[in-house]
Amino acid sequence: MWLWFAKLGSPKWFYELSSKWLPWLVGAMAITLAVATVWALLYLPPDYQQGFTSRILIVHVAVAGTSLAFFPLMAVAGTITLVWKMKLADMVAKNAAALGAWFSFITLATGSIWGSVSWGTWWEWSDSRLVSMLFQFFLLLGVVSLRSALEDSDKAAKACALLSIVGCINVVVIKYSVEWWNTLHQPASPVSIESGSANGPEFWIATALMILGVYLFMSVSLILSTRNEILRRERRALWVQELLHESD
Amino acid sequence: MNLTDGIQFDSFAAFIDMGGYAFNVWAVYALFALFVTVNLVAPLRQRKALLRDLRRRQTLNQRSAESTAGVAVDEANHKAERVET
Numbered sequence: 463m464w465l466w467f468a469k470l471g472s473p474k475w476f477y478e479l480s481s482k483w484l485p486w487l488v489g490a491m492a493i494t495l496a497v498a499t500v501w502a503l504l505y506l507p508p509d510y511q512q513g514f515t516s517r518i519l520i521v522h523v524a525v526a527g528t529s530l531a532f533f534p535l536m537a538v539a540g541t542i543t544l545v546w547k548m549k550l551a552d553m554v555a556k557n558a559a560a561l562g563a564w565f566s567f568i569t570l571a572t573g574s575i576w577g578s579v580s581w582g583t584w585w586e587w588s589d590s591r592l593v594s595m596l597f598q599f600f601l602l603l604g605v606v607s608l609r610s611a612l613e614d615s616d617k618a619a620k621a622c623a624l625l626s627i628v629g630c631i632n633v634v635v636i637k638y639s640v641e642w643w644n645t646l647h648q649p650a651s652p653v654s655i656e657s658g659s660a661n662g663p664e665f666w667i668a669t670a671l672m673i674l675g676v677y678l679f680m681s682v683s684l685i686l687s688t689r690n691e692i693l694r695r696e697r698r699a700l701w702v703q704e705l706l707h708e709s710d
Numbered sequence: 711m712n713l714t715d716g717i718q719f720d721s722f723a724a725f726i727d728m729g730g731y732a733f734n735v736w737a738v739y740a741l742f743a744l745f746v747t748v749n750l751v752a753p754l755r756q757r758k759a760l761l762r763d764l765r766r767r768q769t770l771n772q773r774s775a776e777s778t779a780g781v782a783v784d785e786a787n788h789k790a791e792r793v794e795t
Contacts (some may be wrong), residue, residue: 495746496763503725503739504716504717504718504719504725504737505716505717505718506718507718508718508729513729513730513731514729514730514731514735515728515729515731515734515735516726517728517735517738517739518734518735518738521738521739521742522738525742561749564745564748564749568741568742568745572738572741572742575734575737575738575741576734576738578732578734579731647770666778679746679749679750682750683749683750683753685752686750686753686754686757687756688754689757690753690756690757690760693757693760693761693764694760697764697767703768704763706761706764706765706768
C-alpha cells in the first residue's frame, strides 16, 4: 500500500503512465464530446417553454458541474502536499487552479447568455448562485496569483494548499445556494421520464454524456499541463535528460 | 433507423436560426469550442517550447563539459611533456 502510494507520487512514474493512457483518454474525450455536441444541437427536441435555448443548458450544466470539482481536487492535493510533501500533488494543484478559473468563467458566461433570454437579464447581483460562482472565479484567480506572488516555491505550495482547503466552503455554498436562498437561479430539475421538456430523458442523457466529455477534457488538459510541469521541475533528473534524446 | 429521422430542423437555415435564438445558442457553443481548444492547444504548444529549450540547454551543457574535459587533458599532456624533458 505504501509502496503504491510512494510510486504514485513519483513524477517519473506519473509521466510514464500518462504517456500510455493519454491516447485513449484523448480518443474517448473526442468521441464523447463530438457525439454529445451533435446530439445536443441537432436531435434534442425543443423544450416546451425554453424552445431551442435549452440547448445552452447542456453545455452550461456540464461545465458548471465540473467547475465544482476543482476546489475539492485542489484541497485533496493540498492535503497530500502538506502532510506527505508529495511533489506531484502540488504540480497537479498548480495547474488545476488556472484551469478551474477557466471553467468558472465559462460557467458564468454561458449562464449569462442563457439568462439573457430566459430571465430577461444577463446578471443579477441578488442571486446567491450567480454571486457565489463569481466568488469561486475570483478565489481561483486568487490561488493563481498567490502562487506567482510568493517567490519561495515551498511556501507558495503550502499557502495555496491552505487556501484550497478553505475554498471548499464556497463549493458547498454554490451547491446549496439555490435551496438556501430562493432567488432567480432555479434548482436542478428532478429527472423526468417525460420527453419534450428540459428534464426529459433526451435531455438528461445528452447532459450526462456532455458531463462525461467535459470531465474527460478536464483530465486530458490537466494531465498535459502536469506533464509540462514535471519536465520543468525535474529537468535535471537523469530520466528527463535521457528522454530528451528521444523524439517527441 | 435512419440517422436523419430525429433531426429537429426542416432546413439548414432553420438549424442556423435555432428558433430565433441563433445568437445565444451559437455564442455558447462557439465559446465552448474555443474554451476546449485553447486549454488543449496551449499545454501542447508549451510542451513543444519546453522540450526545445531543454534540448538546447542539454547540448550547451555537454559542450561546456567537453571543453573543460579537453582543458584537463591538455594540462595532463603538458605535465607529461615536462616530466619527459
